[in-house]
Amino acid sequence: MVTPGQLLFDHHSHDLRGTRAGSGSLAVHTLGTRMEDFIAWANHEAAARGLAHEIIPPAPHGRLGTERFRRSLAWHIARRPGGLVALAIQYGHLRTSVAAGYAARSRDGIHDLFDVETARATIDTVADLNAALEDGLGVSGPAARRAIKAAASAAQFTGTVISARQARQLLANPHLAVYDNPHALLMCVCKRDKALCHRGLKDVPSLDQWVPACANIARTDQHAAGLRRRATSLEQQAGHVPGPLGERLRGNATRLRELADAHHRTRISLQDGTE
Known part of the structure; x- marks a missing residue:
C-alpha cells in the first residue's frame, strides 16, 4: 500500500492533494471519511456482483470511526502468528511496568485494548485445541497433559463478551496460559517457573526463542505434519545450493523429521490426557 519504511496510512501515499510537508499519517478526520468511503x-x-453475504452491515453504533477501526485491526493482528508482539509494537505498548508510565495511552484505553485482545486470542487458542482434541487430535511433549486440561476449560468462555476486567482475570489464570505459534510448529503451555525462553519480568513467553528442552512445549498432529512439510521443503532447497549449505539444510530436514517421529511415538489423545 505504501513505500517500504513509511507508515501504513502515510500521508505521502494517501493524501490526494499532496500539499502537506513533513512526515506523518493522515489526520483522524480524513481517516474516518476514508473508512466510510471504503x-x-x-x-x-458486492451488490453489483450479487454477493449479498459480502455486504458490510450498517454499524449499530453510528459511524465506524478510528477508535473502532483500531479495535478491528487489533483483533486481526493479535490472531496472526506472533501477533501479540506485533500488536504491542503497532500500538506502542508493552505489558510491562515501563509502558505503564505512558499516562496518555492509559487514558486512551490502550492497556485495556491489549489485555482484551490478548485474552480473546488465548480463548480462541484453547477453544480450537479443544475442538481438535474432540475430533481425535493427538498431543505430545512435556506439557501435553496440561494442554489437554487447559482445552477442557474452553467451553465456559466461548462466545462470551469479555470486558477489560474479565480479560485481566483471564490473563492471571495460569491454567489458560496457552500460546500457539504455527511458524515455530509448537504450542507453549506456559508455566513461568519452567520457561527457558526468557528470564526476568516478562508476562508472556518468547515463542521466537523457544528452547527444545523446555518443559512448557506441546505439539499437535498438525504441528508434526508441518514439520514434515518443512523438512521436504528444506530438502528441495538443498538440491539447488552449494555443498556445505545443502548439507546443513538436509541436516535440518532430518532433525525436523525426527521431531515429527517423536511426536507420533509419544502422542496422547483426549482420553489419555484425562485418565
Missing part, C-alpha cells in the same frame, strides 16, 4: 465502495461492488 464501506460504500465495498457494498456497491
